[in-house]
Amino acid sequence: MDELINCIEKLDLCKSQRGGNILIYRNYEHKLDYVAKTTNKHSWRCNSNSDCKARVYTIGLNPPVTEGDVWHEHPAKPAKIEIRKAFSDIKSNNSSEARSAIQKAQVSLSIEAQVMLPTYDALRQRLQSKVDPYSKYPKINKKEDLLIPDEFKFT
Numbered sequence: 001m002d003e004l005i006n007c008i009e010k011l012d013l014c015k016s017q018r019g020g021n022i023l024i025y026r027n028y029e030h031k032l033d034y035v036a037k038t039t040n041k042h043s044w045r046c047n048s049n050s051d052c053k054a055r056v057y058t059i060g061l062n063p064p065v066t067e068g069d070v071w072h073e074h075p076a077k078p079a080k081i082e083i084r085k086a087f088s089d090i091k092s093n094n095s096s097e098a099r100s101a102i103q104k105a106q107v108s109l110s111i112e113a114q115v116m117l118p119t120y121d122a123l124r125q126r127l128q129s130k131v132d133p134y135s136k137y138p139k140i141n142k143k144e145d146l147l148i149p150d151e152f153k154f155t
Contacts, residue, residue, distance in 0.1 A: 011063045014088035017126065022047060022084065025056055025065050027076035029084070049074050079112040086113075091127060101127065 012024040016031070023030040023044045030044035033055070040060050046052035055068035086105040102123050106114060117123070140146050 011065055012085065013061060014084050015091065021061065023056065023058070023065075024081055024085070027078045027081055028054070028072055029081060030054075030056055046072060048072075048077065079110065079116050082109055082113040083116060087123070087126065099124075 014022045014024060016022050021032055023032075025044075029047035031047040033043045033045045035042050042058045042060065044056045044058070046054045049072075052072055052074060053070045054072045055070070057066040057068065058064075086109060090101045090105055102120065106117065109117070118126075137149065138147075
């Protein structure tokens with residue numbers, strides 16, 4: 001039972017920059033490789049190093065985690081994971097003021113993580129949500145429903 005509790009404490013899910021899930025287990029990042037349709041078994045592979053063959057497995061997105069036969073041959077990067085967790089939390093909170101959210105996150109990070117942070121402009125761009133410029137126009141299903149707005153009629 002203690003093993004299961006220890007696994008639960010070490011397991012964390014974050015979002016990648018492109019919106020995918022990143023599993024953080026024992027200070028290593030793993031990205032989703034595949035999901036077995038019949039058993040819902042998720043296979044995660046190492047995200048830090050492309051040559052690393054380490055894998056972990058979960059049933060769904062829940063603990064416990066089962067380790068594969070091969071483990072990581074490279075050192076963990078806890079500062080990088082600390083940064084990912086902090087900015088994943090900021091993005092999930094949908095803070096409207098990027099400057100204050102970034103400053104709060106920077107203060108809470110360790111010195112090693114603060115040194116590894118990208119520039120302020122890079123962080124701000126990372127937090128801004130993408131807005132579809134055509135979302136204000138109606139979606140067209142049939143050719144007969146097509147109405148061209150006046151702003152697009154003239155060149």
